[in-house]
Amino acid sequence: MIGEEMAMVNIYKFDPTLDKEPRYETYNLPYREQTVLDILNYIYEKYDPGLAFRYGCKLGACDCCLVLLNDRPVFACQEQAESEMKIGPLPKFMVIKDLVVDFNRLRK
Amino acid sequence: MNQNIITDTVTADVLVIGSGIAGIFAAIKAKEQGLNVLLLTKGLFGKDGAATWMAGQGFQVALYPPDSPEVHAKDIIKAGRFLVDQQLVYECTKIIPEIFHQLCRWGVEYQNRDGKFYLKRLSSESFPRNPILARPIRFGGRQFRSALTKKVRQLGIRTIDDVFTVDLISNQGCIGGAVLLDIKECKITLLRTKATVLATGGYMGCYPKTLTPTETGDGCAMAYRAGAEITDMEFASFFPYVAVWPPAFRGDDWPGELAWNLGAVMYNRAGDEFKKKYKGQLRSSPLAIASELRAGRGSPHGGIYLSLRHLPANLVSDYLDSLGHEKWRDKVKRVGFDLFNDAVEIAPAGITSYGGCKVNKMCETNLDNLYAAGELVASREGACSMPGNDLPLSAATGFIAGEYAAQRAQHNSLPEVNRDQVNSIIECIKALLGTKIGLHPFEVKNKAQSILNNHAGLLGRTDNGLSKGLAEIEELKTELQTGLRLTSTSRRFNLELVQALETRNIVETAALILRAALERKESRGFHFREDYPQEDPNWLKHIVFKKVGGEPTVIMEAEKFVIMEPPSEGNI
Numbered sequence: 001m002i003g004e005e006m007a008m009v010n011i012y013k014f015d016p017t018l019d020k021e022p023r024y025e026t027y028n029l030p031y032r033e034q035t036v037l038d039i040l041n042y043i044y045e046k047y048d049p050g051l052a053f054r055y056g057c058k059l060g061a062c063d064c065c066l067v068l069l070n071d072r073p074v075f076a077c078q079e080q081a082e083s084e085m086k087i088g089p090l091p092k093f094m095v096i097k098d099l100v101v102d103f104n105r106l107r108k
Numbered sequence: 109m110n111q112n113i114i115t116d117t118v119t120a121d122v123l124v125i126g127s128g129i130a131g132i133f134a135a136i137k138a139k140e141q142g143l144n145v146l147l148l149t150k151g152l153f154g155k156d157g158a159a160t161w162m163a164g165q166g167f168q169v170a171l172y173p174p175d176s177p178e179v180h181a182k183d184i185i186k187a188g189r190f191l192v193d194q195q196l197v198y199e200c201t202k203i204i205p206e207i208f209h210q211l212c213r214w215g216v217e218y219q220n221r222d223g224k225f226y227l228k229r230l231s232s233e234s235f236p237r238n239p240i241l242a243r244p245i246r247f248g249g250r251q252f253r254s255a256l257t258k259k260v261r262q263l264g265i266r267t268i269d270d271v272f273t274v275d276l277i278s279n280q281g282c283i284g285g286a287v288l289l290d291i292k293e294c295k296i297t298l299l300r301t302k303a304t305v306l307a308t309g310g311y312m313g314c315y316p317k318t319l320t321p322t323e324t325g326d327g328c329a330m331a332y333r334a335g336a337e338i339t340d341m342e343f344a345s346f347f348p349y350v351a352v353w354p355p356a357f358r359g360d361d362w363p364g365e366l367a368w369n370l371g372a373v374m375y376n377r378a379g380d381e382f383k384k385k386y387k388g389q390l391r392s393s394p395l396a397i398a399s400e401l402r403a404g405r406g407s408p409h410g411g412i413y414l415s416l417r418h419l420p421a422n423l424v425s426d427y428l429d430s431l432g433h434e435k436w437r438d439k440v441k442r443v444g445f446d447l448f449n450d451a452v453e454i455a456p457a458g459i460t461s462y463g464g465c466k467v468n469k470m471c472e473t474n475l476d477n478l479y480a481a482g483e484l485v486a487s488r489e490g491a492c493s494m495p496g497n498d499l500p501l502s503a504a505t506g507f508i509a510g511e512y513a514a515q516r517a518q519h520n521s522l523p524e525v526n527r528d529q530v531n532s533i534i535e536c537i538k539a540l541l542g543t544k545i546g547l548h549p550f551e552v553k554n555k556a557q558s559i560l561n562n563h564a565g566l567l568g569r570t571d572n573g574l575s576k577g578l579a580e581i582e583e584l585k586t587e588l589q590t591g592l593r594l595t596s597t598s599r600r601f602n603l604e605l606v607q608a609l610e611t612r613n614i615v616e617t618a619a620l621i622l623r624a625a626l627e628r629k630e631s632r633g634f635h636f637r638e639d640y641p642q643e644d645p646n647w648l649k650h651i652v653f654k655k656v657g658g659e660p661t662v663i664m665e666a667e668k669f670v671i672m673e674p675p676s677e678g679n680i
Contacts, residue, residue, distance in 0.1 A: 015600050050595075052602075054152070056321075056322055057157050058321050058359055059162055064157075080356055096600065098601075
């Protein structure tokens with residue numbers, strides 16, 4: 001498609017009930033003018049139905065889609081996708097799975 | 109087998125499902141009566157998709173004479189084209205001042221001098237009725253969030269995050285709790301309660317373009333399945349000013365602020381200020397925009413141009429620097445968008461629904477022990493709403509539902525559970541997850557949303573279109589019964605599983621919307637029938653659905669005008 005570029009996305013994957021260690025999964029995918037949340041949704045629908053992430057209002061008001069994008073905390077629903085992205089969970093909190101954290105429990 | 113699936117049985121006096129302003133008020137009221145209350149959300153408490161957190165500045169409250177709760181109620185009744193439950197709304201407007209003062213005590217700050225609040229007049233108000241937040245902020249909801257969540261913590265109300273209510277458990281028209289899915293652990297819990305308040309919000313998440321993506325009609329669908337009466341499903345509002353361009357703002361309702369506060373002007377692709385040429389109901393911004401877009405007069409991105417060119421650049425710039433808009437100012441700069449010269453492109457998106465559970469003035473449904481609150485309460489605003497009433501009416505119905513649910517719980521013992529019904533809910537979950545072929549949940553969700561958008565959106569409501577839409581939705585329903593394709597076997601935060609359950613509710617709700625819109629052969633408020641463009645006084649009645657033997661039965665109920673009669677002369 002016109003205006004489409006390829007993005008390299010590295011996504012944090014970790015299921016504490018199954019995995020010993022977290023790992024990053026790499027995807028090369030076309031993107032254009034999308035948000036980080038759009039990209040997560042694309043990966044969920046096309047490649048990884050087990051990917052866990054949160055979304056709420058999609059307006060930047062509810063705060064639940066906070067993730068770490070290239071080591072910077074951002075609202076996934078408000079942030080424009082970039083050509084190279086490392087997406088992980090917020091570092092302070094316990095990981096429930098992948099990008100989903102427990103805001104009530106700090107990471108040990 | 110089923111015993112293995114249900115891992116837990118929990119009991120509570122009052123169960124509140126949904127943690128927006130309605131659910132929170134219900135929980136607070138019940139807790140104040142010393143009961144064991146459980147407050148659930150399918151997301152994170154205080155950080156979920158509840159519309160409350162995204163609310164703007166509107167909070168209508170009749171504080172000082174000559175304004176009064178009665179005048180406030182009458183304004184709502186008139187705006188709602190006389191399809192408002194007059195008794196219920198009057199009960200609400202009577203307690204809204206008390207709720208307002210409570211919110212102030214809990215930390216929401218409004219501009220006042222010596223305790224007298226400044227009030228702003230919004231459209232359709234007989235008197236200025238809208239207090240002004242002390243600090244201008246884009247999402248007024250943020251203030252409510254800190255005040256309400258603090259109060260819930262203070263009172264020690266037990267909240268549970270990440271729990272999806274699959275279905276209510278009912279025994280011969282009596283609700284005894286719910287079957288819950290713990291999203292984090294994939295556990296099913298049987299929750300037994302003496303009284304239940306449904307406060308799950310609306311159903312605008314059933315539409316593809318929406319400002320409330322997590323409001324997937326869950327409450328409507330589960331109440332209907334349990335035998336509750338559902339009414340007014342044809343009425344829903346769409347916010348006209350949601351950005352489709354530039355991409356960094358796509359989906360954002362911020363252009364609405366530009367339209368209201370700066371009088372931004374709308375143009376179609378030919379450069380016409382098209383709104384002037386529309387008459388009657390089509391004059392409303394969402395319908396006028398939808399008509400232009402359908403006629404192919406939108407931008408290549410599918411939007412209408414919204415321009416600030418008529419204003420001096422430094423005025424616009426000062427506005428952007430004003431409190432509450434810094435984040436958007438910075439974003440405009442960051443993406444290099446020339447807001448002073450270029451137009452933002454906008455299109456309508458779903459915002460609020462007005463149908464749902466039919467309740468009495470105690471917010472009680474037709475089912476024993478089941479109450480409804482908030483956006484799920486039908487006939488609170490009728491066919492059309494005034495700005496600034498959603499939030500106070502949600503709080504008020506929560507207040508009322510919580511109080512009466514608590515009274516009920518105090519005099520009730522735990523209802524007997526009908527094991528067969530619980531087993532059939534579990535069977536249904538299993539069937540939903542049963543097959544590894546067929547469609548993914550998101551595919552069915554997308555299909556249902558597009559059917560609804562094509563046939564029961566702002567436009568396209570005709571006998572032909574709605575019948576076609578209904579047939580398509582019924583087909584999807586049959587497909588759902590044979591199962592969905594779930595490929596992830598993960599038991600932790602399984603999004604597919606949640607989406608499958610949401611999709612089941614979307615399809616159920618969409619069928620009711622289409623059926624109601626097909627049934628109402630007139631245009632009134634937010635419901636525009638292209639083949640019946642006039643308001644018809646013979647239609648001063650509600651379309652009520654009730655599930656009897658698996659099929660919806662339709663009951664027509666005339667509105668009772670206990671406070672005010674519609675004017676007899678044709679145009680009301």
